[in-house]
Amino acid sequence: MKVLIADDDALSRRLLQKTLERAGYEVIAVENGRLAADQICHPEGPRLALLDWVMPELDGPSVCREVRRKRGERHVHLILLTSKDSKRDIVSGLESGADDYLVKPFDPDELKARLRSGMRIMELEDTLLEAREEMRYKATHDSLTTLLNRGTILEVLARELTRTQRERSCISILLGDIDHFKVVNDTYGHPIGDEVLREVGHRLLASVRSYDSVGRYGGEEFLLVLNRCEGDRALFRAEQIRNAIGQIPISTSKGALPITLSLGVHASPGFVASTIEDVLSSVDDALYEAKAAGRNCCRLAGFCAGRCLQRRD
C-alpha cells in the first residue's frame, strides 16, 4: 500500500518514512502541500496520506479541501499529523476534510494502528464499490449473453437518437432475429438453445465497432445501434453481421449447428426527428420483410432509405 508523507521538515519526513517502510508501506515523501495535493489527486495516486499542517505552498487543511474537491469517486484517507494540538485546531483540521488527526510527536504503534484503521475503511469502500458495480452490471446486462439487456439498449437508442438529431448526423438501427430458433430449442433442448444465443451474442459483439451497442431485445431478437452509419452503409454492415452468424456453424455440446439471422435495418438521418417508437416500428417492419423474403437476409426500411437518398440529392 502506498502512503504519501507531506512535511517540510526533513527530520520529520525521514522519521516517518523509515517507520512506515519498516511496517511494509511504500512511501512517497514530499516537502510541500502543492506536491502533496498533485500526487493525491492523480488517478493512480496514493490513497493514504499523512499531512503536516504548516507547509509551504499549501497547508495541510488546504490539501484536504483540494483533494475532497478534486479527487473522484475513490476515497483517500487523509491524516493530519501536526504539533498543533488545541481542540480548535483538531476540529478545524477535521472539518477541512481530514479523516483523522494525530499530534506530533507520534507514537509509532499508534501511527501504524491509525493507518491500519484507514486501510480497513478503504477495504470496506472497495467492497461496497465492487458490489455496486456488480449490481449495476447485473441491472444493465443480459445474464445469458452478457449483452446489454432490453431496458439498457432502449436507453442507448433513445440517447443516440437525440444526439444524432442534435448533431444532424446519421444513425442505423438493426433488429436481428435468429431464424427457426424454436426448432433448435425443440430439437436439441433449451441448454443448447442457450449455447446458440451466447455464441450469437458473442459474434454480434465481435462484428461491431467499439462505439456501437448491441443488446438482447427479446428471446432470440437482438437490437444493434450503429452510430454515424448512413442508410446504404447500414445495409452493407447488416450483411456483414448476417454473414458473421451464418457463415460458420455454431459449435454446441451437441455438435455444430447451422444458424442464420434475419435483419431489419432502419437508418435514421439527423434531420428527421424520429421517435424511438417510430424507429422500433420501422425496423420491426423491415425485419418482417426479411422473414417474409425467406429469412437469412437483410431488408432496409423503405421510408428511411428514401429519406437518406432524398437528402443526398
Add this chain to the structure above:
Amino acid sequence: MKSLTSLERFLVLPELLDRVENDEDLLAELFALFQEDLPGSRAALRTAIERAELPEIERVAHRLKGMLANLSAKQAASLAAVIESAARAGDTEKIWQTQAVFDPELSAFSAKLDSFMAGVEN
C-alpha cells in the same frame, strides 16, 4: 548505544528510542538532519524576533518545536512552544524572555550532539 546517556539532560531517551524503534542508524541520521537544519532555523528566529515579525516568529518556532519534539527534546520543545504561542498572542516581551533561555539551550544541546556524533563516528 551507551553514549546516549550523555544526552540525557536534553532528551527523554526511552521515548526517543521507542519512536525510532531502537534503530541507532536512524537516530544518527535524525541527529545529523537536526544539526544541518538548526543554524538556519536559529538565525531565522533571531532575525524575526529582532524585526518583531510575529507570523514569522510563530512559523519558525512551530517548526523548531516539531523537530525538537520528534527528538524528545522536551524542555527545548516546550520553550519553542512558548515562543510560538507568545507570537500568536502578540506578546513580544514574553518572546524576548523565552528566547533568552531558548537560544542558549539550543547551543548547549547542539554542542552535546556534536560531541556525541563525533564519538559515534570515532
